[in-house]
Amino acid sequence: MDPWRRDLVGFVKPYLPAVPARVLEVGCGDGWLCHVLADAGYAVRGIDPQAPEDPLLSRVGLEEFHHADAFDAVLVVLSLHHIRDLDRAVSKIADLLVPSGRIVVVEFAWDRFDDATALWCLKHLPSEPGEHNWLHALCVQLRERQLQGQPLQADALIHGWAADEGFHSSAEMTRALRRRFSNDAFEWAPLSVPEPADVTAEEERVAIHSQRIAATGLRFAGSLRG
């Protein structure tokens, strides 16, 4: 497992109910986290309109997903900022949970990306694009600006990109989550580490804590409000 995923699993697991519990992952991608949790003893279902063929996964969006039995926990990793109607998405997640249900969210705080973070990413960026293609695409444009001696203005670039994509900001996501869930945990976290990286999430955390770069990850855990 790559260091970013290991770090993420380390955040998620303490907020999940004990096994055997029923866990839904919304926007599971290729289902890597579903498999980690299934191996740990959870009854897991992953949903994603782009899910591959896999017995643990269903190729469906949150909006169309229906399930007879409620889940004990819902996980959302880097998919909430994509889902158009944010309030409806959070309400749907709440409706899919048992009354004691929990949510664990790992998200992209793109609105915190600034020039210092961009320069740090440029320094650590692999020459070939990896899984973090969005970051690579962004940094290619920033590198052009750097070579031409132009101001980076990374925040303006990323705000424009996010607006084109219709991404929700960290403030919008946090507000929507807190409306339906108690705030059991909230942290700004590493996210920018490109893969394969010559830095670990821990090294990124050190750079964040010493205020050299911004934290571009958001982590939230909550319980359903009564």
Ligand SMILES: C[S@@+](CC[C@H](N)C(=O)[O-])C[C@H]1O[C@@H](n2cnc3c(N)ncnc32)[C@H](O)[C@@H]1O
């Ligand atoms: C950045 S990827 C993250 C994938 C995975 N969670 C991971 O961390 O590897 C975002 C995922 O959200 C999914 N997604 C977008 N809209 C969705 C929706 N309405 N319901 C469920 N998943 C959605 C996309 O198909 C995509 O796989």
